[in-house]
Amino acid sequence: MPKTIPVANELTKPFWDAINEKRLVLQHCDDCGKLQYPIRPKCWQCGSEHLGWREVEGKGHILETMVVHDTRVVRRKGDVPFNVSVVSLDEDPTINFLANLPGTPAHEAPQGAAVEILYEEMEPGTFIHDWRIVS
């Protein structure tokens, strides 16, 4: 599946370094204790800039799911139709990820299904994360 390899910047580098080690780390606010994703320079809850990183278990559930039949992303045109699901993290259900659910045919992603993170090697040593249904 021709997905894009992300380019890490200073802010997101710890996240992508961990993904390359097959670990999921999220920002953690030292002031209010909230986990945060997507990665931002400040805490979205309390505005604090005192953010660290915390490893979390890559387990979640499908909150919502849809199927993409047409895409403007040229490199994904050969993949349609494909799933785009919103995954909520079990450790903090307010944290959401988008998932393509590799291995699950389009239209067969059940809402509420348990998922776990997976790491796809895009080129040697470079991984991206996705989620798969736990059977």
Ligand SMILES: [Zn+2]
């Ligand atoms: Zn905070």
